Amino acid sequence: MQDPEVQDPEVQDPEVQDPEVQAGGGGLPGIAEVRAAMTAPGRLFEMDEADIRGVRTRVWKNAPATLRDILEISRAHGDADFLVYEGDRLTFARHYAAAAAFARRLIDRYGVAKGDRVAIAMRNYPEWSVAFFGAAVAGAVVVPLNAWWTAGELEYGLADSGAKVLVADAERAARLAGVLPDLGVACLVTRPDGPLPDGAEPFAGVPGDPGDPAAASLPDVAIDPDDEATIFYTSGTTGRPKGALGTHRNITTNPVSLAYGIMSAGVRAGRTIEELTAPQPRVTLLSVPFFHATGCHSVLVTSALQGGTVVLMYKWDVRKALELIERERVTGFGGVPTMAWQVLTSPDFGDYDTSSLTGVSYGGAPAAPALVDKIRERLPERVPGNGYGLTETSSVTTYNGGVNYLERPESVGPPVAVCDVKVVGPDGDELTAGEVGELLIKGPNVIKGYWNKPQATADAFVDGWFHSGDLARLDADGFVYIVDRAKDMLIRGGENIYCAEVEAALYEHPAVADCAVIGVPHEVLGEEVGAVIVARPGAKVAADEVRAFLGERIAAFKVPAHLWFRDEPLPRNPGGKILKTRLREELLP
Known part of the structure; x- marks a missing residue:
């Protein structure tokens, strides 16, 4: 199953200052004109071409090549807070050192080699990120498992992926205690609150001091952009979940695509790239799990690259969300549209200082157009944004924000410049603007296929195009409107x-x-x-x-x-x- 994924970016949201623009007035440049200007040679969003599995594909020329590159870049943010969880605050420097130490432990102690699978099953703790980046730079394929799964479902994910090592929190480790010996998986437990399962070891390293960050170094493992990096399991609302096999290029494309999607609306409204990229505090309240592409690709990896702070919650709670927005001076939050509704319509909303918020972004489910009115009522001068993507497209494919959203709140926006979309009928023929059919997507964000499922891969990925299973239509300007899931x-x-x-x-x-x-x-x-x-x-x-x-x-x-x-x-x-x-x-x- 392909789940639409939430977009919760932490790039400066474009503001709308011209009343005529706010009303959707004329005189604005078209989407194609903005795209040409933003992707011109020498510009931040310049594009190139690459051969990806035999298909010539547009790629971001300036995107980081691998997750290793993103982790190295993140180190430069130094003593700024990267991850905040209750009383724990993990800086970028300490995160880098912890990830480097874990990568070496995987190789030296557990014999993890390039291509081996390392699974993660835990809540949104800081250790999740350390395990993710550490495994990735060790050359492993990271397998984020759904922390809400039952023991049987977790066992399926471990067996299906062939994971060699599992990093789990105490709750997940206890849930799996009876099956781990038969799976032959080395288990490391974070935040243990009692005896460990037989054979398990403590994860260690966080929230304690991992050592001198200045002395940390990553293992010498050669990683290429099209090497396999992740297996994210689809939600499995029907049938067994499928493992979406993503590459380093897939996941590192997303932060640049997200930035492009947001900034393109600002450029269309008359602002410059320099204005939109001016340094400013970026603090995201994460309301969705790391084990989905939104939480990982669009929030965690993007924040690591940009130097943004991610504030974690034990579980979603509206009052707690408002408390954290005030205490941590959160600049952006999102989730599915319902979460935005709950915050904005909470009877406690007026009791908290939400002036730090610069935007609200959401996706993952259809958003009622009336939601934009509620945001404008509760958060004047803030422009909402939404987006569309799937596990199979490594999160973002389209983005709708700023003047684009105000003009067309029913849309999820135009595709980002490196992505192509088309709508086809039952016979596979491309449909014209306004006609409803299945949405197909092509770009460097489209994953390699489904893990160990050749037939499902052949059915869904054809000549570089991913068949989303979503019903959609395009307008004359290329904006995408998600009509529904075909089965719904x-x-x-x-x-x-x-x-x-x-x-x-x-x-x-x-x-x-x-x-x-x-x-x-x-x-x-x-x-x-x-x-x-x-x-x-x-x-x-x-x-x-x-x-x-x-x-x-x-x-x-x-x-x-x-x-x-x-x-x-x-x-x-x-x-x-x-x-x-x-x-x-x-x-x-």
């Missing part, structure tokens, strides 16, 4: 109904905090529309009132025939995507 599209009496459209209308209702639209089987019509609603605290809403509200916004055949109201949160995977399969199992006989 309803067909009622022969009429296509896209869940995202109905959900967006529901979010406009002032009493709706969260919602999900599902198909309900019907003997005559095939399917009817069903909607599950979570109301805001203290709000009361009736089914008839909701239907009347929707009837003014969407066609009658799209209005839900079935409505469920629930007090508990909707079930979600760690990336924030609603588990509609589980909802159907709970609600439908």
